[in-house]
Structure formats: C-alpha cells, structure tokens
Amino acid sequence: MKKESSRNDFERRNFRFVVGSQFLYGPETLAAVEQNSRAMTEGLNASGILPSQLVLQGVMKTAEEIDRAIKEINHDDGCAGVITFCHTFSPSKMWINGLSLLQKPWLHLHTQFNRRIPNEDIDMDYMNLHQSAHGDREHGFIGARMRLPHKIVVGYWQEEETLRKIASWMRSAVGADVSRSLKVMRFGDNMREVAVTEGDKVEAQIKLGWQVNTWPVGALVEAMREVSDRELNELMERYADLYEFAVADQDIVRYQAREEIAMRSLLDAEGCRAFSNTFQDLYGMKQLPGLATQDLMAQGFGYGGEGDWKAAAMTTVLKAMSAGLDGGTSFMEDYTYDMGGGLSLGAHMLEVCPSLAAGRPRVEVHPLGIGDREPPARLVFEGDTGPAILATLIDMGERFRLIVHDVECVKPTLTMPNLPVARVMWKPLPSLETGTEAWILAGGAHHATLSRACDASLLRDWARIMGVEFVHIHKDTDPQSLEHELMLGDLAWKLRVK
Numbered sequence: 001m002k003k004e005s006s007r008n009d010f011e012r013r014n015f016r017f018v019v020g021s022q023f024l025y026g027p028e029t030l031a032a033v034e035q036n037s038r039a040m041t042e043g044l045n046a047s048g049i050l051p052s053q054l055v056l057q058g059v060m061k062t063a064e065e066i067d068r069a070i071k072e073i074n075h076d077d078g079c080a081g082v083i084t085f086c087h088t089f090s091p092s093k094m095w096i097n098g099l100s101l102l103q104k105p106w107l108h109l110h111t112q113f114n115r116r117i118p119n120e121d122i123d124m125d126y127m128n129l130h131q132s133a134h135g136d137r138e139h140g141f142i143g144a145r146m147r148l149p150h151k152i153v154v155g156y157w158q159e160e161e162t163l164r165k166i167a168s169w170m171r172s173a174v175g176a177d178v179s180r181s182l183k184v185m186r187f188g189d190n191m192r193e194v195a196v197t198e199g200d201k202v203e204a205q206i207k208l209g210w211q212v213n214t215w216p217v218g219a220l221v222e223a224m225r226e227v228s229d230r231e232l233n234e235l236m237e238r239y240a241d242l243y244e245f246a247v248a249d250q251d252i253v254r255y256q257a258r259e260e261i262a263m264r265s266l267l268d269a270e271g272c273r274a275f276s277n278t279f280q281d282l283y284g285m286k287q288l289p290g291l292a293t294q295d296l297m298a299q300g301f302g303y304g305g306e307g308d309w310k311a312a313a314m315t316t317v318l319k320a321m322s323a324g325l326d327g328g329t330s331f332m333e334d335y336t337y338d339m340g341g342g343l344s345l346g347a348h349m350l351e352v353c354p355s356l357a358a359g360r361p362r363v364e365v366h367p368l369g370i371g372d373r374e375p376p377a378r379l380v381f382e383g384d385t386g387p388a389i390l391a392t393l394i395d396m397g398e399r400f401r402l403i404v405h406d407v408e409c410v411k412p413t414l415t416m417p418n419l420p421v422a423r424v425m426w427k428p429l430p431s432l433e434t435g436t437e438a439w440i441l442a443g444g445a446h447h448a449t450l451s452r453a454c455d456a457s458l459l460r461d462w463a464r465i466m467g468v469e470f471v472h473i474h475k476d477t478d479p480q481s482l483e484h485e486l487m488l489g490d491l492a493w494k495l496r497v498k
C-alpha cells in the first residue's frame, strides 16, 4: 500500500512532557518523580510509535516554574504541543497562570508509573508517590474549569493502545502547526456561480492560519516558457519510473511536465504547499493540468479544483498529518451513484492523486468533456480498497464546519473501459441513503478530501485544536439525532463567536 512520503514535518518538531508535583512530599519523593519522568520520556520515545520526539520539560513544583515552562514552550517554533501528567498531587491553582498563557495544543495523559499495585510493599509513601489517580483529577478539573480545549488519553503508558492514542494526537497537533503556516496559491478565481467553493479567506487565516492568495495564470504561462529541456527530461524519467505509458504522442505528456515544473517553481518560490486552479481560466495554456496536478499531489501538495482553496488546504493538512501511515490521500468529488449497489463513484475532471491507486497508474490522453482546451494527459487508475474517510470544510458564515464521513472503499463494480479518469468507489456508512442524507443535511460539499490513512479521531482532535465545529457521520449515524445536534450546535457556535 502507498504511503504519504514526507516525514519531515514530524522530524523537525518536538513535544514537551510537563510533569506535575509539589514540594509537600519531600526531596526523596521529588527525586523519584524526576527519575520516573525521565524513564517514561525515554520509554515513550523508544517505543517507535510516536511520530515526533518527546522532550522532558521537567517536574513542576511551583506556579513560577509552570509559568516559565509555558512561556519557553510558546516561544519554541519547533514545539508542536504539550503533554502533562501529575505523578503526585499538584495543586491546580499553581497551573492557572501558566495554562492561561498556553498557545500550543495540550494533551493530558492520565497514566501511572507502575502498572500494578505491589501488594506486600504498599505503604503511605508508595501512595503519595504514585497518586496520579488523585492528582490527575485535580489537573483535569482546572482544564474543564478554564474551558481549555485539550485531549485526554487514559491508559498505561507502556500499553500499545495508549501509545497509539498519543501518536494520533501528535499527528493532529503537527497538522495544526502545518495549518498555521500553510500558504495556498490560487490560479484564477472560483468557478462562476458555485457557492460551496467560496469562503471567507480572512476568517480562514484568523482561525486556521491559511494564507490564501492569487497569482495570475499569465505568470504561470511565463514560467512554463522558462522550463529547460533538462528539467523536462528529468520529470519524464520520473513519470516513466512511476507510471505506465499508454500514449502515442509523447509531446502531450511533455506539455504536462512543463506545467508541473512551472507550477512547482512558483509554489516553491512562495513556500506554498497547496494550490487551486479552474478550467474556466487557462488563458495561454493548451491543456488543463491533469497528470501535472496528480503528480504534484503525489509529492504532498494539496489541490482543489474549480478554485476550491478550502479543499486544497485540507488535502495538504491531511497529507501532512498522515505521512508515514499506510494509505493515500487525495482531492475527491462525489460524481455518480450505483444506487442499486449503495455505492458512490468518486472522480474528478482529471485530478485524483495516484497515492490512492490500487495498481500502477496509466498515463492516457483523452478529450475533456468540459472546457475548450486540447485533450490533456492524465493518470487513469482504480482506487485501493478498505476503510477511508471523506473530509470537507464548509463556511457556515460565522464559522467553519468540518464534516467527516466514514466510508468503505470497494473495488469498482464494473471495469468501465470508457471512463477516461482515475476513479474510486466507496460505500458511505451507514448506507448510501442514510449517510448521504446526513452529509447533505450538514451541508457537505461535492468536493472533499478522501483519505485511506487518516481516521475521524485524527480530524476530531485537529478540529478541537483549531476551534472548528466537527460533525462526524459514521456507522451509527441517525439523521434525526444529527438534525437535533446541528440545531443545538448552531446556537452554541453563534454564542462562541469572539
């Protein structure tokens, strides 16, 4: 199975382990807390399950120490989040000033250094040292009382399930950090008259950090003229390595290579990791970028069709969060149904990422049904099978809503030899009818990001960190309850506007 390639986002970030205690129990207990905290940090890192390194910040005994630690953490650009744990009781009024300054995602790990109680040896000293059952409740109260968004993970710290939960939250936190520095390049505006691809770009930057700006298609055409033969030959070699060729005229593929190199150079020059374009604005270009866009997505760039910068940015965030995990991630569109089979067929005009392909994608050339350009080269393939999610971010006017739908990707029911695009087929949960009713009720777009690597919990944690409404459609979703949830949510979110 294919994987998202770049692990760099995780390697260059760290998380801080902040352990709560106090001076009440004497120096011997504090020395043991310090030693155990070090052993836990080393053990968690040695597990090989966490995607980023955990660094022991220290054992906190006073409000001043907590205040200092949080300020240091806030100022470290390499730090993507904080994990707290109260080995002993650590009075929470000490934590109020520090936590009120915290600007990084927070996970409260409720665990205990020892797995079992030593029956023969247990005494009051043991109880005072190993009292997270007690201390973490005090710690949890202040998180709830201060209404600070945070994740709680409960479980023994050496247990794989606990480690996997921490790892998943770390991915969400790194996704939040990627989001806050994300730049999106738009070639052309939104498709004329389309509503769901519109949105408030200022609000998106305030809330999500996305810097969404436009570049003229003319600048891209100019960059295409500057592409050298050497660059073209190199990219054609990459295509030949990765993809099967079913094309008579190589010049048509070379034109896509030229588009890819030009787009890549503009994206890199501006530090953009996502882009959008529209078939309605290709002035001076012979082909709608197909293979070019697909191959950029395969390298981690997010894309949105018809000017959909929200879908482009979300695709980048999901690709970044799932780097190293099994399964691909792509821009996607619900296209047509097999209503008898309870299935949806997803595709786009051209732009589906080959990270979802079941086999080796084929480069083919066919005319486009829409628009007025020459037939473009594109990758054609069938999607991989197994569980996946569809994620779509919509602008509700005064807030963003993230809708995540659990689906099951299946092998397309028919071979569809005349369908000239990459396609993925899935069964929406709990069924095509109920799942789609819920999606439409919540306002879900026709554009989404399909991911075989991310799950709903990853996106739920990301949405909590970003302060975005989260709606999950899953195997037990009932549209009546969802309607009620959305109505109450609408009131709550209106009150929460700052």
Ligand code: MN
Residues within 6 Å of the ligand: 305, 306, 333, 348, 447
């Ligand atoms: Mn579309």
